[in-house]
Amino acid sequence: MTDTALLAASPLDFASRLIACESVTPATGSVFACLEAMLEPLGFAVTRFVCGEAPDGPVENLHAIRRPAGDPGRHFAFAGHLDVVPPGLGWASDPFEPQVRGDLLHGRGAVDMKGSIASFVAAVADIPREAGTISLIITGDEEGPAIYGTRALIDLMQAQGHVPDLCLVGEPTSVARLGDMVKIGRRGSVNMWIRVAGQQGHVAYPHLADNPIPKLVAILSEIERITLDTGTDWFQPSNIEITDLAVGNPAHNVIPAAAEARISIRFNDLHSGASLTELISSVAEAMGGTVEAKISGEAFLTPPGELSAMIVDAIRAETGLEAELSTTGGTSDARFLSRICPVVEFGLCNATMHKLDEAVAIADLDALARIYRRVVLGALVGTS
Ligand SMILES: [Zn+2]
Structure with a gap:
């Protein structure tokens, strides 16, 4: 794909390409190469590394960062995972063959969470480099033991001086409609x-x-x-x-x-x-x-503040919904990231995650990309 084609690529294209790479936890290899191939033409410096040993490893991780030529400005990070839970038996179509049926894209990871990674890549594709520093913190082990995933990425960021100012985790937090729930903490x-x-x-x-x-x-x-x-x-x-x-x-x-x-x-x-x-x-x-x-x-809370307000505003602007700030649900890797900077979670509707025939509304992928774009611009340059 050429650079120009990449700029025009839709979240649906990106999500389909990621779903096509089978990546039952722990994810390795092709799915990371696929994401790397999307990010490098956009100017991101990509670091992939493998960490840990059996039984909880080895685990592959990816860190991508793009900084302005001069002053790095603020640093906004997106965190997520490329591994998926096993598909189980009884799917209507091959879980690792992305398939559009009606308004939905089907495939394992469509909502949890290749879809939101795809929306984020599409969101930042045309944000100018000078706007500020943008990074992606992507693990291959969130659904598994999570020993050598996000924690190893945090070690890397700290060692390289790449600790973000704000971090958005793209887990599927929406419930009935995209934008109805944002998570600011977890038990x-x-x-x-x-x-x-x-x-x-x-x-x-x-x-x-x-x-x-x-x-x-x-x-x-x-x-x-x-x-x-x-x-x-x-x-x-x-x-x-x-x-x-x-x-x-x-x-x-x-x-x-x-x-x-x-x-x-x-x-x-x-x-x-x-x-x-x-x-x-x-x-x-x-x-x-x-x-x-x-x-x-451990429990964590990012008290309502700048990041959650920007996300709520962006959701309102794109969907008209007033998002609820919540701390419900199970644990997520946000618990690790909250130790280094304010973290808020927002992503797709979670109704089909981990289930048979996991699917995402294509309109939601597009709307999520627009919301993410507003949030990143708001965080980096103060406008959305
Ligand atoms: Zn997830």
Whole structure:
């Protein structure tokens, strides 16, 4: 494709090309080459690198940056991922063969999130280089363990002095219509395994054994009584959910040697994974249990400000909708990026993400490109 053709390329063209590169998590190779081939003619310097080892790697990542010749000005970054979840069986068409049917583009990743990457590339294609610094932070591992993805990209940006001033994450945040929801934070998530050891024995001789089950039940009932908080201006109350209770005792006449339960906590920015682990450990240990915790992600909040206001204004201008600022949903890589600069998430409608026959409205790809363009221009030169 020539440079002129690229400037005229639509988000639909870009999205179709990306969908055609199969990239079940962790993504490598061709899908990155495809994006690189779109960005280089637009003047971006592209760095691709592979990071990590099994079992959570290796992972391929891409950083692209375009700076003005002189003063770098402000630096606006777009973050996203090229990996997709496995398609599953039963699609109406090949999930890795982009297909337009009616007003929709079908294919795995259409909304999560090759479509929004395509819209961003189209959005910046004709923004002049002198406007300011623009970068793309793209990982091949967001849907997987996410150990060597965005975190490695942050290390690279810090080492090269390319930390952005503002970052937009293109996850599919819209619900019923493009532009109805923008995310300014996410809850954190931690899973914990609570174990109680006892002493195995015959049920007819309980004095010779030590049954761990009543102790575990007492610990869980104490945990059930905990109110972590009542929510904040931007977050719903944190919640502890008991997700498993297992003894695995096949015999009716044996007091088991151990019992285990699992809890899952979704928490707001009043807590951290470590503070919650300490709290639950203190309850469990006082009653004879032990706790092992795995923190999936910390909570973060970018308080409403310049970036969210620019996005809300751009959405209003292009769609007439008044976007809701929300912190709902699962974790995303914005949790890592929020450590280096203000981060807001906005993208396509999420109704079909991770599902069979994932599809995006072509009109939404175009509208998203126009919204992104307004946001980037607003951030870089103060006009949209
Ligand atoms: Zn995603």
